[in-house]
Every structure is written in structure tokens, then in C-alpha cells.
Amino acid sequence: MKRFSGLNLVAEAFDGHRGWPEHWPDKAPKAAYDAVIVGAGGHGLGAAYYLASKYGMTNIAVIEKGWLGGGNTGRNTTIIRSNYLYDESAHLYDHAVKLWDGLSQELNYNVMYSKRGVLMLAHNVHDVQSFKRHIHANRLNGVDNEWLTAQQCRAYCPPLDIAPNARHPVLGGALQRRGGTARHDSVAWGYARGAVARGVDIIQNCAVTGIRRGPDGAVQGVETERGFIATGKVGVSAAGSTSLVMRMAGLDFPLESYPLQALVSEPVKPIFPCVVMSNTVHAYISQSDKGELVIGAGTDAYVSYSQRGALHIIEHTLAAICEIFPIFTRMRMLRTWGGIVDVTPDRSPILGKTPVPGLYVNCGWGTGGFKATPGAGDLLAYTIAHDAPHAINAPYNLDRFRTGRLIDEAAAAAVAH
């Protein structure tokens, strides 16, 4: 890996920038690896990067049925926050937020993490009570979150309409100042480049077609479109397709896959300084560095792998955006897309070991996986390297659906699902 630096940039400028090596050369799969990660999204590439950089496993491969970062990593609204209610969630998501800090320096790749603040609007008395409870719980866990009055919300985000007779009146908001956004593609690219520099093979356009298990039940390797790859450790980080991959190993998972839609407007000059989320009306909005308004909806109603969604869902979201920010009513939308998100019954992820020895899983992030990218990658890597979960992800086991020890962020309503 040739480092990006001012000096290298100037030196390359004299030679027409012909000296930069490929970030992730296309590799043919080897016959065997120490570990194989299924899914080259941010989470999978992050796991490969941390396995190689922190946990000393470099003979590993990431296999991907499509292209690198082409799934939900490239299809989200890039919001980063950690203001979740339960202790387990606060620890998990804040682990990620701490890793976001300094990630650009660590990867020598600008992931454009911008701590512009995430403001969650309260529209009714229930929201106010719920958010204040979140704020207190967050503070006990060392996670910053503060209450703003409606006037303070407007001062923080001037396009906001706080008129008392508004369709969705703003009674206040919870602001996490460390929250913000990052450049989603850069995260995948940065992790891929960092992993490859440490010897990881990234194999794209190579779907997994089977998981081979030995007589003792343990993983022996994966069948792929490009042949069998022997390995004793398989980490699955396949988002909406996780239950399909798990079924190859004979496991039924408590997951359902739904489309989650987002859209962007035409680019305009900087007008929107932060991220605003309105859980009650299912709308999130921020402005990208390119100037587009990035708007996210709630999930579509039914199970689907179609990677698109119904128009009435985003129509509902845009109606809410126009009510809360009347200034945007004449904005034109440029692109919409849908990602397939894997949702668990309690809306918390499953991250850890499975009943199959040598098979590890990182799934169930539902509508909010992007924010967790560095943390999920790190913890999946830890779990694979130690064959045991880290204390942070130990509660996120598969057993909780049998024991009943759920981490019920769905009921805590930290976010619109």
C-alpha cells in the first residue's frame, strides 16, 4: 500500500499519478484460508481489516456475490449515533462511535466522519418522556445526549418549522453532538484497501453456494461459484441475505428481510447543518457534502428481496419532510433506492457464534447497521479470532430468542422501524 500523504501526492503529480497501485486487485480464490468472511460490505471488510491488523490473522479472504460495498453499504443514509436506550446497546454502538473517531487516520483514507450532531425530534408528550429517559440512560452509560427545547432545536437547525400549529409540532429534541455522518463508500474502500495491504484476498462476483460441514458438524469450508474453499472459520456478514446463507449450514434464523428506502434531492448550497430524525413520522434527513439532501424512510411493510420499495412509503416520508421543513417543498428528488435489511424480532443485531462450530455471524442490524460498521467489524473479528465473543457482543447471541433475554430496542423505540 502506498500511503496517501501530501508529499506522495506532490511526487506523483510530477509523474501523472501513474505510481499509485491498485487498491484491491482482483484475486482468484486460493484452495484454503484460515478464515473466510462472506459479504464484502463495510461490516465484512471491517472484520477482515481488524482480523489482519489487530488479531493477527492475515491468511483470510472476503468473498462477495456482487461487488465491494454494493449492498446496503452503498444504499444507506450514513447516519452515525449511539444514543440507544439499553446498556448493551449503548456499549455496542458507542464502541463503534469511538472507532469512527480516528478511523480516517488509522486507514489513511478519508471516510469523512463529520460530527455534525444528530437531532431526534419529539412531536408529542410520549416522545418527550421517551427521549428524556433515553438521555438519562445514555448519560449513565457515558454516551452524550442532551435535551433541546423547540427554540434551541431551531437554533441548531434553522430550516426546522417549530410553529405550534404545525402538522407535526416540535416539542423539543434529543441531540447527540458526537453523532453525524460519514462517506459510506469510503468506509468500504478504506477497509478494503487496508485489509488488502495486510494480505487479505477480496474476491468479488463469487457467490457462496454452500457451507460444507464435517461429520462432527464443524465447518470445513464454503462452496462457491468459483469452487470449494477450505477453511475452519466462516464469518457471515451478509445483511439481508443472511438467512439464506445460514440455511446452507442447516440453521434457521429469526430474521426477516425488508426493503428500506432512501432518496436524494438535487444538490443545493449548504443549508442543512446536522442530521434530523423524526421517529414518529418515519423520516430522516441530512445534507451530503455534495449538497444533496439525503432522506431516509422507514422499512416497507412486507418481506422482500427486490432492492426497491413501494412509492407510497417514500411519498409518506416526503410528506413528513415537507411538513417539518416547509422550505424544502419545491426541492426535486433525483434518485431513490432500496436496500434489503435483515430485521430481528427485538431489532437488535445477532453478533457472535452459532450452533455450528466454526461458523460466526454478524447480522440483524436492521435499519441501522451503517453506524455500527467499525464496531461490528471489530467485534466479529474478535469473535472469530478468539472463538468466543467479546464482552460487548456477548449479549447479542442467538440464544436470547430461546432464553427470552431480548435486547428490545424495538420496544424502546430508539428509531423508527
Added chain:
Amino acid sequence: MIQIHCPYCREDRPEVEFSYGGQAHIARPADPSALDDAQWETFLYIRANPRGPHAERWRHVHGCGRFFNAVRDTVTDRFEVTYPAGTPRPETAA
């Protein structure tokens, strides 16, 4: 917008008239006290989540208000057949 055929109203109606009710044909156990934790897990949480034909419940909320079942392809979102609640899943081409 997707048109859904309500088997009771016998009409194709836009999808906004309907609400989704999850996977179909999950019967509540006849003797709940006889189930162990693993069986409860399966009943409550484990879902088919197939990539392809999926039998699921729908309710014609803004019409007759009744539940019915449908087989829909989860890749194309195309409805293959809808049928009244309480009847078995019909054979479909896929």
C-alpha cells in the same frame, strides 16, 4: 403501485388498502404448556424469509377488513395467488 386481489371482495385493489400480517400458516400450538423453550422460539421467532414464493397473511383494512392469505414472490413482489384464510396453500407454478 401493486394491485392486490382480495379473495372476499373479488377485486384488484391498490396495496395501500391492505396491511401486511407476516408469514402465513403459523398455527398456535394446541397445547402451549407442552412446548419447551426451543419450540417456543420456533413458533415465536423463526421465520422462513425465503427468496422466492412466500405464503403470507394480508388484511383488507380499508375494504372488507378481513384477513386472507397470499403467495407472493419476494424477488419480484408479484402476487401469484390470494386465497381465503383457513384454506391450505395452493400449488403454484414456482
